[in-house]
Amino acid sequence: MTIDMVVCHCNLIREKDIRAAARRGCPDAETAYRSLGCQFQCGGCEDHADALVLSERAQLLAPRDVAAA
Ligand code: FES
Numbered sequence: 362m363t364i365d366m367v368v369c370h371c372n373l374i375r376e377k378d379i380r381a382a383a384r385r386g387c388p389d390a391e392t393a394y395r396s397l398g399c400q401f402q403c404g405g406c407e408d409h410a411d412a413l414v415l416s417e418r419a420q421l422l423a424p425r426d427v428a429a430a
Pocket residue numbers: 368369370371372400401402403404405406407
């Protein structure tokens with residue numbers, strides 16, 4: 362079971378929304394937030410949100426496990 366945590370309490374943005382924005386091509390959290398119609402307010406979530414975007418994009422760009430295919 363995946364827990365969908367709120368990452369940004371100022372904008373009520375959830376982890377799944379940030380990951381989806383990264384998959385759509387947003388290269389960083391600032392761009393991801395703008396794609397969701399928001400922007401940083403207090404900035405307290407920025408490092409975590411950036412890490413989520415990087416993590417999601419790394420998964421997209423990682424070589425596929427051909428043995429599992
Ligand atoms: S918690 Fe995201 S801008 Fe404040």
